[in-house]
Amino acid sequence: MCDPILFVPGLLCTEALYAPQIVAFADRPIMVANHREHDRIEAIAADILKHAPERFSLIGLSMGGYIAMEIMREAPEQVSKLALLDTNARADTPEQTERREFLIKLARERSFEKVPELLFPGFVHERRQDDHDLKQIVVEMASDTGPEAFVRQQTALIHRPDARPRLHEISCPSLVLVGDGDTLTPPELAHEIHSLIPESELAVIEGSGHLSTLEKPDEVTGALRSFLKNT
Template sequence: MSDPIVFVPGLLCTEALFAPQIVAFADRPIMVANHREQDSIEAIAAKILEKAPERFSLIGLSMGGYICMEIMREAPERVGKLALLDTNARPDSPDQSERRKFLIDLTRKKGFSKVPHLLYPGFVHEKREEDAALKQIVVDMAMETGPEAFIRQQTALIDRIDARPRLSEIDCPTLVLVGDGDRLTPPPVSREIHERISGSDLVLIEGSGHLSTLEEPDRTTATLRDFLNRP
């Protein structure tokens, strides 16, 4: 029997980020992690492990990937297969942290409603910047997440550790996937992860930005299916 799947969404994302994949893998038990209640990556990972099945396949995108790498540090024996989508093993750079602090300050002083619109262009391939339907999904996920959770998530991202030194310890089958037009965590960042995890697969999704599960759902799902079904 196939392991259950635990999906871990990205910043300001909900289960809607994985809607096409949840449908595709409806024959397996599925859990979508809650990453909105704690303000550190370590605490989020620990809470997910409390709720997760004893053994599972783990799939995370962006911030979800950071959390997945922490889960691998805390409980690698529980993960049968790992998929890291459009993510980054490096700690926040000073510029990234300053941008996050600006957005936290904006949220507290001016409100949250403009934040998803400011972030959207960086989330998607340049060809999807004017895609109203995709933008609405992203904005809806953000509004469901809300300002308080957004501030907690940004705080967790600012304080996250450098995961690169521990990547070589990952020994379960691992897929590293990234959109060729990902501007937040570009392909060289995924290649760095791939090169540090022995035996991992690296897949580039053409025509996708940072949200590969929504921008190119068919190709992303097919890649995940092939990976998860591999003996």
């Protein structure tokens, strides 16, 4: 039997982020992590591991990638394969932290509905800025997440560690994937992760922004299917 797949969503995202892939991999056990209950990456990862299978393939996008890298630090023996999508191994910059604090303030001042509107342009490729259906998915995921969980997630991202010093310790097969039009975690950050994880694979998805699983579902699913085969 194939190993279960553990999907870890990104900031303000739910299982809907991986809807196309969940359908595509319906022939194997699937779990979508809960990353909404804690305000530190380490605590989120530890909580996910409490409910995770003994052995699994791990897929994380954006914040989900940060969490996946922490899971690799805490329990590398449980992960058979690792896929890091549209993510970043570095700690938050002062500019990123300032932006997060602004969004936290909005959420706490009962203006949470403005948050997905502000985030959407950075979430998608420049050619998808007017994609109403895609924007509606983002708004619905935000609504399902809610302001309290959003504040916890942003707080966790502000305090996340720099994962780069330990990426060389990852020994399982690894895939690093990024949209060529991702402006939040641009391709150069994916190249950096790829260069630090021994023998990792790199996939660049043409015409995709940050939410590659939704923007280019067939291409991302194809890359994951090829990577996960025989596990």
